[in-house]
Amino acid sequence: MFYISASSTISHQPAFQNAGFSGVIEPLLADSVLITPDYKGYIDAGLLRRMSKILRMSVACSKDCLNQAGIDQPDAIVVGTGLGCLQDTEKFLTNSITIEGLLPPTSFIQSTHNTMAGQISLSIGNHGYNMTHTQNTLSFENALQDAMLLLMEGQQHVLVGAADEYIEFLTQVSENLAAFDGQYLTSGASFFVISNQKTDTSAAAIKDCRSVGLVDDTEAEIISFLAENELNAADIDLILYAGYSKSNFEIFLKLGIDKSKCVDYLAYSGLYPSASAFALHIAADRIQHDKSVGNILIYNALVPHHLGLTLVQPVEA
Amino acid sequence: MGVRITGIGIVSAIGLSVEENLLALKESRSGIGPLTVLDVGRDLLAGQVKLCDEELGRELNIGPAGISRTSLLGLKAAREAWGSSMHSKSIRTGIISSTSVGGMDRSEVFYKEYLSQKHPDYAVLKTHDSGSTTERIAAELGISGYIDTLSTACSSGANAIMLGTRLLLQNKLDRVLVGGSDALTKFTIDGFRSLMIYDDEWCRPFDESRSGLNLGEGAAFLLLENEKSVQLSGNATLGYVSGWANAADAYHQTASSPEGTGATMAIRNAIAKSEISPDRISYVNAHGTGTKNNDLSESVALKNVFGDKIPAFSSTKAFTGHTLAAAGAIEAVFSVLSIQHNLIYPNLNYKNAIAETGLEPVTSLQTENSVHAVLSNSFGFGGNNSSLVFTDQI
Numbered sequence: 001m002f003y004i005s006a007s008s009t010i011s012h013q014p015a016f017q018n019a020g021f022s023g024v025i026e027p028l029l030a031d032s033v034l035i036t037p038d039y040k041g042y043i044d045a046g047l048l049r050r051m052s053k054i055l056r057m058s059v060a061c062s063k064d065c066l067n068q069a070g071i072d073q074p075d076a077i078v079v080g081t082g083l084g085c086l087q088d089t090e091k092f093l094t095n096s097i098t099i100e101g102l103l104p105p106t107s108f109i110q111s112t113h114n115t116m117a118g119q120i121s122l123s124i125g126n127h128g129y130n131m132t133h134t135q136n137t138l139s140f141e142n143a144l145q146d147a148m149l150l151l152m153e154g155q156q157h158v159l160v161g162a163a164d165e166y167i168e169f170l171t172q173v174s175e176n177l178a179a180f181d182g183q184y185l186t187s188g189a190s191f192f193v194i195s196n197q198k199t200d201t202s203a204a205a206i207k208d209c210r211s212v213g214l215v216d217d218t219e220a221e222i223i224s225f226l227a228e229n230e231l232n233a234a235d236i237d238l239i240l241y242a243g244y245s246k247s248n249f250e251i252f253l254k255l256g257i258d259k260s261k262c263v264d265y266l267a268y269s270g271l272y273p274s275a276s277a278f279a280l281h282i283a284a285d286r287i288q289h290d291k292s293v294g295n296i297l298i299y300n301a302l303v304p305h306h307l308g309l310t311l312v313q314p315v316e317a
Numbered sequence: 318m319g320v321r322i323t324g325i326g327i328v329s330a331i332g333l334s335v336e337e338n339l340l341a342l343k344e345s346r347s348g349i350g351p352l353t354v355l356d357v358g359r360d361l362l363a364g365q366v367k368l369c370d371e372e373l374g375r376e377l378n379i380g381p382a383g384i385s386r387t388s389l390l391g392l393k394a395a396r397e398a399w400g401s402s403m404h405s406k407s408i409r410t411g412i413i414s415s416t417s418v419g420g421m422d423r424s425e426v427f428y429k430e431y432l433s434q435k436h437p438d439y440a441v442l443k444t445h446d447s448g449s450t451t452e453r454i455a456a457e458l459g460i461s462g463y464i465d466t467l468s469t470a471c472s473s474g475a476n477a478i479m480l481g482t483r484l485l486l487q488n489k490l491d492r493v494l495v496g497g498s499d500a501l502t503k504f505t506i507d508g509f510r511s512l513m514i515y516d517d518e519w520c521r522p523f524d525e526s527r528s529g530l531n532l533g534e535g536a537a538f539l540l541l542e543n544e545k546s547v548q549l550s551g552n553a554t555l556g557y558v559s560g561w562a563n564a565a566d567a568y569h570q571t572a573s574s575p576e577g578t579g580a581t582m583a584i585r586n587a588i589a590k591s592e593i594s595p596d597r598i599s600y601v602n603a604h605g606t607g608t609k610n611n612d613l614s615e616s617v618a619l620k621n622v623f624g625d626k627i628p629a630f631s632s633t634k635a636f637t638g639h640t641l642a643a644a645g646a647i648e649a650v651f652s653v654l655s656i657q658h659n660l661i662y663p664n665l666n667y668k669n670a671i672a673e674t675g676l677e678p679v680t681s682l683q684t685e686n687s688v689h690a691v692l693s694n695s696f697g698f699g700g701n702n703s704s705l706v707f708t709d710q711i
Contacts, residue, residue, distance in 0.1 A: 100358060133467060153487075
């Protein structure tokens with residue numbers, strides 16, 4: 001068991017410092033906006049000015065998590081991101097193409113994928129393991145598995161999370177590729193402290209997490225994942241899923257899971273590659289505040305050929 | 318504790334295979350030359366792979382359309398490391414690659430057309446994200462399941478090797494291809510120039526007169542296997558990954574601390590993990606980019622760890638250029654070759670020691686001493702410091 005000692009999300013939902021949010025949030029509407037806290041409470045003003053959206057979200061969520069967990073330094077920092085620091089990448093790319101001569105370096109420096117993890121370590125003076133995973137829609141699951149390995153290796157508290165930022169260019173890409181019809185493209189960051197021991201602040205526990213890239217037989221993967229965790233499909237109280245295809249429901253139906261137990265988390269988070277991190281926050285919050293919920297399966301088939309499975313349980317289990 | 322290395326593959330400015338790279342290392346022949354594949358508005362030196370996309374595609378029997386150069390280079394090295402390995406349902410196989418630019422080599426061409434409103438092909442962007450470069454390599458090799466990409470700037474390749482080692486030791490996988498790939502792009506060249514650390518001359522790692530790096534491109538992969546996998550594959554063991562560590566410098570977003578804090582921790586912890594004493598390290602393949610800041614900070618870290626008994630060390634960046642995310646993997650292959658062939662490589666272009674530290678790298682090929690253990694350093698932006706220890710036995 002891996003205990004969730006703290007959770008923090010900045011997104012289009014009022015989830016930041018709002019325990020119990022999972023019971024009151026509604027699906028997003030077309031005009032939703034990113035709901036941001038007053039960043040000055042989390043980030044030094046001088047640094048804040050230069051930080052892009054994804055950096056602000058990531059550093060603020062991380063600090064909020066450490067406050068909640070009551071720890072100064074995590075043993076490690078692990079971040080997942082599908083597309084990385086798009087705002088700075090686009091800015092430097094535009095400069096590189098349009099300006100002759102020497103360019104300002106800040107957007108290049110902040111364009112690398114590990115800027116979030118690096119800025120978090122800098123802002124708290126952390127010298128531990130520092131890692132960044134980027135695997136499209138499975139970036140968060142891969143970061144989470146790395147964090148779980150660290151706890152198995154004897155670390156006590158790992159700060160793990162994921163972030164992706166929306167830029168306007170993505171709308172043009174999605175229109176031109178005729179992809180993501182009917183989905184709202186959004187930004188989001190969710191961070192967690194996960195611990196190898198139950199603590200006073202433990203909200204829920206992660207039993208297992210798996211990512212299956214270029215998946216061949218989704219149904220068989222789910223069955224074996226549940227079996228390895230000594231569960232049947234009937235034991236699942238709630239499936240938080242992402243993925244557009246009807247085949248998802250066919251799979252749930254075949255497994256005997258009622259439609260009423262299945263919730264599309266993208267309707268709440270909007271679309272970004274690492275949105276399954278938000279689903280984990282929903283799961284932890286729901287389990288903490290609704291004692292009738294036992295096993296929650298996060299089923300991430302946002303891209304159909306990649307499958308992410310995360311099993312969340314109450315702390316007592 | 319450690320895991321077996323049973324396959325290696327590499328493509329770099331000094332060669333298109335392990336054999337070609339080894340020959341160039343033995344002949345002290347650099348692959349850095351005038352940049353010709355990209356127009357960056359001025360003459361520069363870079364470590365180009367001597368095959369264009371079309372040639373790479375032909376050699377790999379794969380169309381150059383719809384695939385980034387980063388994937389093509391990665392696939393070339395991955396196929397060599399994979400060798401004649403067979404798939405088996407009982408062997409859980411994964412792949413961990415790393416890249417800093419992903420498909421930027423194609424995206425930047427797209428974006429230029431986009432900015433000039435020339436109706437660019439948006440489908441090109443499907444190869445942009447870093448994860449897609451690894452997915453493509455996995456698909457071509459028939460690998461499904463655990464597919465991951467790490468992106469921690471210049472330490473990425475070393476981190477992929479570290480993660481693969483940990484996954485094997487925790488019995489999450491039986492076999493894993495680990496490595497990294499990066500293609501030269503205008504984006505990264507302009508980026509390092511904007512930081513004023515791109516040397517117009519040949520890069521001179523650990524030399525007092527050093528003034529920056531030359532970028533390079535390439536890819537390298539290692540095949541790691543556990544006991545069960547080796548019993549089935551019958552692959553010979555080339556060496557072991559026996560020590561690893563990553564530590565954050567937490568000093569500055571790009572610069573390394575003058576005290577070498579993160580680097581010292583990474584080196585010290587990696588050697589501790591390998592359970593050998595520091596005096597057993599036969600050779601250090603340094604990060605040694607040729608920037609004022611890195612080489613000084615790394616020298617201080619070496620002194621912190623080894624005191625006045627610093628092992629033979631050199632940077633091979635003056636052979637290949639700095640290949641960013643691929644560097645840790647390329648230098649891991651060089652480390653394995655160092656152990657296999659008892660070679661210590663020269664640090665090209667070195668004349669005078671850095672005044673503050675006085676450390677002198679190896680300057681000509683050494684073949685007379687046996688090499689049992691090699692330390693390889695990879696340090697990146699964001700203060701991301703990684704060290705690996707490779708040994709001939711565990």
